[in-house]
Amino acid sequence: MIYFYLTLYFITEALFNSYIIRWGAEIAKLKGKKITHYNRLWHNAQAGQVILLSLLVFIVYYTKTDSFTFLIWVFSIRFAVFDIALNTFLGVKPFSVGTTGFIDRMFQKTSHPELLMVVAKITVLIIYFIIFFYILYIDMYSF
Numbered sequence: 001m002i003y004f005y006l007t008l009y010f011i012t013e014a015l016f017n018s019y020i021i022r023w024g025a026e027i028a029k030l031k032g033k034k035i036t037h038y039n040r041l042w043h044n045a046q047a048g049q050v051i052l053l054s055l056l057v058f059i060v061y062y063t064k065t066d067s068f069t070f071l072i073w074v075f076s077i078r079f080a081v082f083d084i085a086l087n088t089f090l091g092v093k094p095f096s097v098g099t100t101g102f103i104d105r106m107f108q109k110t111s112h113p114e115l116l117m118v119v120a121k122i123t124v125l126i127i128y129f130i131i132f133f134y135i136l137y138i139d140m141y142s143f
Contacts, residue, residue, distance in 0.1 A: 017046070069135055076128035080121045095121075 024038035060070060084094045097113040098104040107113040107120075 017042075069132075072128060072131055076124050080125050080128075083117075084121075 020042060021039075024042060025035050027033075028035045028038050059065075065073075087094050087096050093114070095114045095117050097107045097117050099108060104113075107116050110116050
């Protein structure tokens with residue numbers, strides 16, 4: 001099962017990176033910069049991602065994290081952090097709501113998409129911490 005997961009993860013990552021490379025090439029053309037500038041930045045970010053992914057295996061193993069808790073971590077933290085970081089790196093407001101992603105389109109249908117995005121991210125983090133502390137409490141007091 002883990003082999004299937006890793007294969008699917010790396011295929012998805014390759015697809016994502018192909019779009020990033022194309023996007024970087026278009027940005028380079030628009031800004032009049034050499035593609036090598038963005039290519040170097042992409043390679044540095046990719047190396048950091050691989051290092052962090054590799055360390056994740058050891059963290060999960062040594063903390064004896066169960067699968068359910070791990071999935072909650074992944075989905076909650078990604079939802080709360082990824083968009084804010086991406087928006088910041090792109091130079092737009094941290095809680096800016098895009099127009100192309102599925103979740104972004106759902107938020108755009110509301111009268112205050114950015115406010116709803118903030119509320120959703122805070123709600124996800126609150127639920128994450130409630131579950132985290134509940135699991136921590138069970139681990140501390142289980143015999």
